[in-house]
Amino acid sequence: MAAPVFVGRDAEVELLRELARAAAAGTGAAVLVEGEPGIGKTSLLDAAAGECGRLGMRVQRGAAEDLEQQLPFSAIGACLGLLTVTDDPAQARVARLLRGEGVLALSAAAANHQLAVTEAILDLVDAWCAAGPVAVIVDDVQWADPASLVVLHRLGRGIDEYPLLVVVATRATSRAEAAGLLRSLQSRGADLVELAALPEAAVTALVADRLGAPPGPRLGRLVAGAGGHPFYVTELLAALTREDRIRVVRGTAELTPDAADAGMPRSLLDTILRRLSFLPRKERETLQQAAVLGRAIDVGELAAVLEMPAMALSEVMFTALDAGVVVDAGPYLEFRHALIRQALCEGVPEQMRTALHLRAGQVLTASGAPVERVAEHLIAGTALDAGTLDWLVASADELMARAPATAVRLLRRALAAVSEERAGELRFHLVRALIWESSLEEAEQTAREAIRLDPDPHRRSTLYWLLMDALFRQGRQADAVQVATAALAADDLPPADVGRLHGFCAKCRFFLREHQAAANAAALAIKHGEQAGDGYAVGLGRLVQGVLRFVEGDIGQGLALSEQAIADLGKGVLPDMPAGQCVLRGYCLLQLDRLDEAEQELADALVSNQRYGGPYLTLVHALRAQLRFLTGAWDDALAEIEAGLEYPDPLGDKPWLRGLRRLIAIHRGEPVPEATIVAQGQGGAAEAQYVYLDTWARVLQEEPARAQHCLDLFYPFWEHASARDHLPHRVMYHICPDLARLAAAAGDRDRAAALVAKTEELAAAQPAVSLTATARLCRGLAEGDPDLLLAAAESYADCGWRLYEAQAREDAAVAYAARGDAEPARAALTRALDLYTAMDASRDIFRADARLRRLGVRRGRPGSRKRPKHGWEALTETEHRIALLVASGMSNPDIAAQLFLSRRTVQSHVSNILAKLGIRSRVELAVTAHQRATSP
Structure with missing residues (x-):
């Protein structure tokens, strides 16, 4: 048996008990147990599991295996019961995903499958935590596969908000990947338990516990040679007892004279082998062979491998069970300790x-x-x-x-x-x-x-496709086009594949900014796809045609083509070549001010990309954040931004997220994160298209006296906007209000007039409420017309652009005050301040107050214009809904499904909610919500 951890480990056991009680009460924690082999890590985990079980927690326990280091999710899968048959539908669903069932029916080489599995495992643990406290205990993490380490790393994020205790044990010297996990958990406040050698008094107590009496002088000197190593001591005592070399006389355990002359074994492994020497040769050889094949022993399989009768093998295993070499572990037998297995293996x-x-x-x-x-x-x-x-x-x-x-x-x-x-x-x-x-x-x-x-x-045709896929994933679209061209020139290319190759070429050429070539390839994809009856080729062609119309500024036609692509491709994601048809439709709807429809379409895009780990996850979060930025739901936008920044970014859209975060910080008067792109041309073409966001942030922070300088910096992004850069005027017009203000402040009539002319041209060609509002605003600023500015504000209100509405009302107030109309100026200012307050736009509040004060106009009613920072009143509408759903016992994945959000976005919201309410855990949130609901 293993050494009782209560011998010499009182402080460590008490720490784990405290953390288990805290997790059961709703405040989770992570614990790292570190020490050399046999020092007592597993026994300490036994104590932790026992305490968690007594507290009514769901205990999920497992251990990594040295033979399974290349098997993704093997360690965490064993721990969470995903590798065995289960009646739990949620576990079974994740188990099927883990086995890859059905994935290859969709593709020749599915992409990012591990990302989808990781998210599914996290969803499962989240659901368990919503039902009650959970303990996840993993031993021998030094052997854990990289995918399991990623899951454990992710579980450590925000763990204090969940009723979750994560305990991992590892050898003092771990692989680099495992060491990285330990560092990440420690950086988030995990407790480190370093198991050292037992002190002399604890060793004496251990001997007394094993033998029923304290050691005499000779036995005490012998066990002292074990250096306080509990497993070493217990194995030594077991070997001496088996050899009948210990006597208990008058309450003292002492060595027999012949044992005293034998001396201390040279190593722990020698001690283990000495203990096993009593076994007959045949039995020992059988156990050695079993040890080579792994820690777990399936008697039937082992009998087949060794070509040994099952009854004979069972007799060997019963002997090993009696000797404490193996233990019963449910469906299998297991070697009691990794060191016992190691000692047996070394003899083979x-x-x-x-x-x-x-x-x-x-x-x-x-x-x-x-x-x-x-x-x-x-x-x-x-x-x-x-x-x-x-x-x-x-x-x-x-x-x-x-x-x-x-x-x-x-x-x-x-x-x-x-x-x-x-x-x-x-x-x-x-x-x-x-x-x-x-x-x-x-x-x-x-x-x-x-x-x-x-x-x-x-087979060669499929290999061409796989080669292009590999190149595309590396960002080498030009090389992928060369491969497609070579494939299309082949004499024996199956006709059914021609359309898809043209579609692939079209997509690559679009990203290469070769728009005419992309259009030609898209047309060929549709032609050959229709001839072959291949909807996927047709859909790819129409999708590329749609994004081309979009970047040319024809949003309506882009929407129509995206809907045709959805009809051809469906709404799912093919992992080999995710098409992004829902993303394009959502983007078009956003540009057309159909915000509710855009919200739903982007929610569908989020679900399909999450299911297969698609490459558009960052872009989807960026579009959802942009929508919330426009509507003034900035806390919700920040949650989308934080979620999007956690995903891989093969398309280079993270600068968009970071740029929006900077703009929100500036408007709120908060510390501004550093710019993500210092100068145009750094990074790839995708990243370069977002340089304007950093310049926008810079000019917003400048003093009004530097308006001309700011205009000179910022205006070129509008002047040179083009389809080639994937940001045409029709998409970039949201920067025009700030450009028009700079032009008015600088007295730059030429640029002000140019802004008016272009925005009115765009609004006439493709009517959209926000575009019409922008054209009115530009003209109103150029002419100083408050009525036109107020009309622009009303239009912004109609399409839901809250920040733009507030700024237009502020501009109208200034224009009214400039011509001496104090009452309409005060009314416009009051409404602008109300809108700014709802967004917590403190910088805008301060600026508006200052501008109107200089013109002799003060706000319509006195009082604070600050939105509450703490308490239930500080929560946004989305946060309030999520708080009530958490309090009702729903898990983050369930909330995400109900509100059309991602689980990561919900997690960001929950963290914000807890911070605003001044509490630490979901359990406390449930209590607070109940108290609030029942208070008079």
């Missing part, structure tokens, strides 16, 4: 180990075992035979979905051992596995070689 020659693994892989292949279990043994084994090669080809889809890194290693080993006749299908699968693994440069090289060598035209 390397050649025998590899042969055992190969044999295990062959047996498991024949029995239909999960592919990842077969593969972990084949990886550790020797060369693959013909039957194993057949299994590898047949299981390639499932294996790369479940364990792409393992699939890559096995496929490479197979390629080195087969003839060219069979190499084609193996190279094909290797390319796909490399893309799954995100080893894109290697996928590219392998795909080029496979295309050159493979005689199968259908």
